[in-house]
Amino acid sequence: MRVVITGHNGQLGRQLVAAFAEHELLKLDLPCDDITQPDIVDCIADFHPDLVVHGAAYTDVDGCERDPEMAFRVNAVGTQNVALGAQKSGAALLYISTNEVFDGTQRDAYREWDRPSPMSVYARSKAAGEQIVCNLTGGRFYIARIAWLFGPGGVNFVTKILDAATKNGALRVAADEFGNPTYAPDLAQAIAALAATGHYGIYHLTNAGFCSRYEFAAEIVRLAGLTAPVTPILSAEWLRPSRPPLHAILANTAGASLGITMRPWREALAAYVAWLADERPTGQGDKVTG
Ligand SMILES: NC(=O)c1ccc[n+]([C@@H]2O[C@H](COP(=O)([O-])OP(=O)(O)OC[C@H]3O[C@@H](n4cnc5c(N)ncnc54)[C@H](OP(=O)(O)O)[C@@H]3O)[C@@H](O)[C@H]2O)c1
Helix, strand or coil: CEEEEECCCCCCHHHHHHHCCCCEEEEECCCCCCCCCCCHHHHHHCCCCCEEEECCCCCCHHHHHHCHHHHHHHHHHHHHHHHHHHHHHCCEEEEEEEHHHCCCCCCCCECCCCCCCCCCHHHHHHHHHHHHHHHHCCCCEEEEEECCEECCCEECHHHHHHHHHHHHCCEEEECCCEECCEEHHHHHHHHHHHHCCCCCEEEECCCECCEEHHHHHHHHHHHCCCCCCEEEECHHHCCCCCCCCCECCECCCHHHHCCCCCCEHHHHHHHHHHHHHHHCCCCCCCEECC
């Protein structure tokens, strides 16, 4: 298969490159390839791909709040350009979206067919991308909503908690924000499996289970063998430009029906913390993501 991967330098993107390594790849990312530029349409089409995996995005959620123009330019217009490239070459498109398209007010976990209700600028720009993908691909699309990503090569919740626990010795973490921690290598394998099915549609792909940010942090500290006390707080006590949805938990119903599931998040987190202990570059090669 000929596969385009956008955002290949990102936290998920580098795992996607590994998961699709057996295929012929065209990898697009800044600074050389900017999805906001119209010429990206022909760049994709000229490669004659069978599949376009679109992970590139402006992922700094607080940055999106400060600069909505940029958020919509990258996450909506950029997605439109990528979708037009897929359309022009007759390729299927797999768009990476987010649990944040839901407002988090529903008590139950969100299923794939629940109606999006995005709140933040980031979430609205990603939801706009979903609509564009639905409209431009003639039904040949997968939307994979994911959540709380962590993995090698990223600055993420896990690395931030480890750094803070080491430097400050004590942590205050929101106990009223819930989600599904998701390990990028597991997710990339699940995405590759989904893309091989031809079962187009909307999917919720995360590691199994969910937790609060507080439980997530406490488990990170425990697995790392640190002694820093973790104190539960309300998310409202942690002021930031964007407000995340408090209960945007994803339920994997569609993927599970195809046999596409991921291991429990605690197992995946243990694997990542062990990897960090052995392999983490000393401040080099990490990328900051939102
Ligand atoms: N991280 C999470 O917890 C999370 C949760 C739910 C959904 N998602 C979604 O999952 C996907 C991957 O997330 P991630 O955490 O791996 O993000 P990431 O590490 O920020 O990677 C995104 C990549 O896209 C690139 N990019 C940004 N603007 C671009 C442009 N105009 N043209 C081409 N490339 C551009 C970035 O380059 P620069 O770094 O140079 O800007 C980066 O390499 C995104 O679609 C995101 O919305 C992430």
